[in-house]
Amino acid sequence: MHTDLGSQYTSEDFEVALKEAKIQQSFSRKGCPYDNACVESFHATLKKEEVYQTSYIDFETARLALFNYIESWYNRRRIHGAIHYLTPQQLE
Structure with a gap:
């Protein structure tokens, strides 16, 4: 950590x-x-695009929703200006 x-x-x-x-x-x-700039940027994006837009009924629902956001959207489809407008998956 x-x-x-x-x-x-x-x-x-x-x-x-x-x-x-x-x-x-x-x-x-x-x-x-x-x-911590890159992590803080990620957390800000995560909160704006997912957390503040959703009401979670319990911890497990939140955990699954956050996993889905990161793995299905953030890494695979969301382009990032800092990496030449590629997705993290494309960069890898």
Whole structure:
């Protein structure tokens, strides 16, 4: 899991929770706002195009809808200006 150096991510409780879940943590470099730029852009797009447009009845419904958005739309059909107006699948 890649995070910034916010106190919520550097706390001992969070570190213990990650270890229990067998998740390795990495951090952004101090003072570098660009480390997370691509993920933040993706999250903004995901929220605008899917999350804010939908009411989920439960966690499983949300999980399936988000998976479907990412795998069926975002990676396969949605073109991206940063990769010369190709889909991520076309770029791969």
